[in-house]
Amino acid sequence: MTRTILVPVDGSDYARRALAFAATEFREANLVVLHVVDPFDASPTEEAIWNREFVERREREAEALLEEYEALATDHGVSIQTELVHGSPARAILGAVDDFDIDHIVVGSRGRTGAGRVLLGSVAETVAKRAPVSVTIVRPERE
Numbered sequence: 001m002t003r004t005i006l007v008p009v010d011g012s013d014y015a016r017r018a019l020a021f022a023a024t025e026f027r028e029a030n031l032v033v034l035h036v037v038d039p040f041d042a043s044p045t046e047e048a049i050w051n052r053e054f055v056e057r058r059e060r061e062a063e064a065l066l067e068e069y070e071a072l073a074t075d076h077g078v079s080i081q082t083e084l085v086h087g088s089p090a091r092a093i094l095g096a097v098d099d100f101d102i103d104h105i106v107v108g109s110r111g112r113t114g115a116g117r118v119l120l121g122s123v124a125e126t127v128a129k130r131a132p133v134s135v136t137i138v139r140p141e142r143e
Contacts, residue, residue, distance in 0.1 A: 004030045006102040007080075008093045008123070011065050014108030018138040019069060022106040023076035031080040032100050033069050035062045036092040059084065090126040097133055105135045 007022050009015040022031055037058045066082040073080040083100070085092045096102060109124035128135040 004032060004101055004103050006032050006034060006093070006096055006100065006105045008034045008036065008089070008096075008105070008107050008127075009065070009069055010035070010089070012108065012110075014110055014138070014140065016069075016072060016108075017140070018106050018108035019072055019080075020076060021136070021138045023073055023078045026104070026106075027078065029104075031073065031078060032083060032096070032102065033066065033073070033080045034083045034085065034093065034096050035066055036089045037062050037084065037086050038089055039086060040088075089123045090130070093123070093127050094130055097131060102133055104133055105131055107135065107137055109137045109139050 005022050005026050007015075007019050009019065019031075019033065022029075037055070039055060039058075062084050066084065070080060070082060081100075083096070085096065087095075093105070093107070097105070105127060107124045107127055109122065124135075124137050128137060
């Protein structure tokens, strides 16, 4: 039986779908919802990534996002543990496996194929390839 499920979230509908899936399929498990603040994920119009105000703003946005996920979990009748970390998303997710004694990861994915996946990379794919635990990738429904 799976005891602790990690659900990495980024504010996308794909991540919301992953949390809903985990809340439904793993009702008895502890759910750890993780958001990664990537200090290198800045648009050219944003201030320098090492600017403390920039980092603090990103942290406030992340905390508000995690509150949204807490409400979503409550809507599904489960409680969650939220965690905020800094770094590269894939590395931070993989590091969280040991940090939080994770048994399974449920991650949302856009389901890109071909050039889109190659050019943009895939955090879900990297996690699935490198994780020391089972990974469920929740993809969008087919239209």
